[in-house]
Amino acid sequence: MKITALVVLSFFVIGQAVAQNKESIQNKKKMNTTEEHYTFQLSNKVTRQKVHFKNRYGIVLSGDLYLPKNTDQKLLAALAISGPFGAVKEQSSGLYANQMAERGFAALAFDPSYTGESSGEPRNVASPDINTEDFSAAVDFLGLQKNIDREKIGIIGICGFAGFALNAAAVDKRIKxxxxxxxxxxxxxxxxxxxxxxxxxxxxxxxxxxxxxxWKDAESGNFASSANNLPEKITGSEQQFVKEYFDYYKTPRGFHVRSINSNASWTATMPISFMNMPILSYIKEISPRPILMIAGENAHSRYFSEDAFKAAAEPKELMIVPNSVHVDLYDRLDKIPFEKLTAFFQNNLK
Structure with a gap:
């Protein structure tokens, strides 16, 4: 199936149906991953608990609830966290939850519908509507916990789930x-x-x-897969952002067996609902609740944050992290401004 070069270069777009190749399987074995593999170390100041909850489409979402140890707070402020697009909770979102729980928040990192350990068939599907709903379902769960103040719930969206987070906040006024x-x-x-x-x-x-x-899917009775999101090897001639994604998803730094970007591919028809359903149409309606947008100075994606910032209403803040690329904000503890995030949520969830 021929498509434009720009679409080919994007790691989440349409391709021809392919089976997972032998090299990918060998790569997985080489990394020696297991179901309990996390790409970061759990803080000794934090506990982590597996949890499950349903969204309003009946899909059972799987999450990890991170809680601070030795807190004297009876009711905690809470955060729902997801992303990047095509990642799982054992990767970047879990790292964020771990760090924010260390700083005193209840933090829920979750796998989106149809991916990771969450339910939904067929597998490896995304939807601007359902993935927006996933954040609201996480808010449902957090607000029912006896140790969480349901009036103090915020969300963090990473990469593609940042857009869904903004969309969720526009429609769900419980998000503060x-x-x-x-x-x-x-x-x-x-x-x-x-x-x-x-x-x-x-x-x-x-x-x-x-x-x-x-038509092909309807005739076969199955949903074909697209080409793998990232190549198994890179030559060095790829665009810089492809190299950066590879360095995170395809190396021990961030590889996870359940991550679509590490080890699988989306369904070939996944982009359909994204093509005519703009998710930031109502971004101004987030106001008067505050927004903090963080982007890397050298990130290829920086313009998304800058444009969304312009479109949003006050109160809002845009923070550009010096000398940082897109994937630095996935896991680089020396780059991710956790103290800024902490101050933002402490000031606005009270």
Missing amino acids: AIATTSMYDMTRVMSKGYNDVVTSEQRTKNLEQLGLQR
């Missing part, structure tokens, strides 16, 4: 404060490509190809 890091607007990039360069003719062609793929 919102932070995003390395934000992607997935509906914008899938519809228009990076930097909005996809023409109307190219968009039409992409939609026609998605329609043809639907």
